[in-house]
Amino acid sequence: MPKIVIVTDAWHPQVNGVVRSIETTNRELAAMGIDVAMITPQPFPSIPMPTYPEIRLSLARYGRVARMIEREKPDYLHIATEGPLGLMARRWCLKHGMPFSTSYHTRFPEYVRSRIPVPLSWLYAYVRWFHNRGGACMVATESLKRELAGRGLNNLCLWSRGIDTALFHPRPRAENPFGLARPIFMTVGRVAIEKNLPAFLDLDLPGSKVVVGDGPARAELEARYPGVLFTGVKFGEDLAQAYAEADVFVFPSITDTFGNTILEALASGVPVAAYPVTGPVDIVPPGGKAGVLDEDLRKACIASLDASRDEARAVAETYSWQAATRQFLDNVMEAKAQARRRRLSLRQPTRPADA
Structure with missing residues (x-):
């Protein structure tokens, strides 16, 4: 049975799309007969990330991480995040x-710059x-693939996402x-600065606004928007019912790389209102039947009321x-195959120039 080691700095108790995507992928890999071993922050001491204490940074020594990898004897190795364990x-x-x-799960440069004044180019x-350096x-x-290629990243390939349509479905x-x-x-997700929630909460809309989730900006936003219901985090059936x-469903983020919550809403029969940016433009078809994308988020929200559940x-x-x-599995295998082809090409003798 082939073995994949997945290394990630994002893991429980974090609640986000990265953790859910890796966790669900692991279950599917197991069903395919693939052995998966995880290296996560859980066995390591950690410190809270500055300005975002819910995310903790592992204080891991190279030797210990190396021994953990070597003990698993992986056939393939996947690095999910750019944090300490990934390094x-x-x-x-x-x-x-x-x-x-x-x-590349999150817009790491933009998220860092929103908290620390570091040049985006750096x-x-x-x-x-x-x-x-990866394969x-x-x-x-x-759309993200095109954007990152323009910023000089190579060996880019697609790994889409899925949705549990048995859990998330239309209900009375x-x-x-x-x-x-x-x-x-x-809206559903982390209540954090990068989610651009005021763009939604400031809108003059009929009816009511609900925010499901938690995060470092929740206390400030609850005080700033007393007319909005903040429910906190929900899971499983409670989340699906909500x-x-x-x-x-309003998706105000302009920095997400996909938007798992968009799929959860659509599976629940809820039309989506969002900006026409990476993530929404890749998921919500044009034409307004399943939702509306517009630079004017209020216009998108009102128009989505007439969309089809x-x-x-x-x-x-x-x-x-x-x-x-x-x-995912094809990409992991191709990374190894590409490295093998590269090594073989380097071993080929150089042909002498024609006399």
């Missing part, structure tokens, strides 16, 4: 000639340095869900975790 795993792979793949230089850098959408809706008047405009009560569900049904995991 250690990258160092080990380069030292031992082990091919590896990476993934941060993208780090991203190129980190990812370009495959996985991205979730075609209450007349006044959460004790609020309809229409319900809802989605299904919404009339419109059946069409929203139909879009979600085209996304499968089994297909996404097959993409």
Whole structure:
């Protein structure tokens, strides 16, 4: 049975799209007969990330990470994040000639710059340095692939996402869900600066606004928007039920690389209102049947009230975790095959120039 070691700095108890994507992919890989070993922050001491204490940075020594990798004897190695553990795993792979793949889950440069005044060009230089030595850098959408290629990243390949359509599905809706008047405009996710939530919360909309999730900006936003319901984090059936009560799902982020919550909303039969940026433009078809994308977010929200809940569900049904995991596995295998081809080409004798 082939073994994949996945190294990630994002793991439980974090609640985000990176963790959910890796966790679901692991279950699908196991169903395919692939052995997966994880190296995560859990066994290491850690410190809270400055300005974002919910995310903790591992205080890992290279020797310990190296021993963990060597003990697993992986056939393939995937580095999911650019943090401390990812750096250690990258160092080990380069030292031992082990091919590896990476993934670009979040706009690391933009997220860092939103908290620390570092030039974006420096941060993208780090991203190129980190990812370009791998055999495959996985991205979730075609638009992100084009964007990163323009910034000098290479070996880019697609790794889409899936959705659990059995959990997230249309349900009967209450007349006044959460004790609020309809229409319900809802967003779900981390309550953090990079999610651009004020762009939604400042809108003059009919009915009510609901924010499902938690994060470092929640206390400030709750005080600033007393008319908005902040429910905190929801999981499983509670989360699925909450989605299904919404009339419109609002996705105000302009920095996400995909938007797993968009798929969850669509699967629940909820039309999506968003900006026409990477993520939404790759998921929500043009034409307004499953949702509306517009530079004017209020216009998108109002127009989405007339979108089709059946069409929203139909879009979600085209996304499968089994297909996404097959993409992931193909990319991991191709990274190793590409490295093998590169080594063979370097061994070929140089042909002398024609006399």
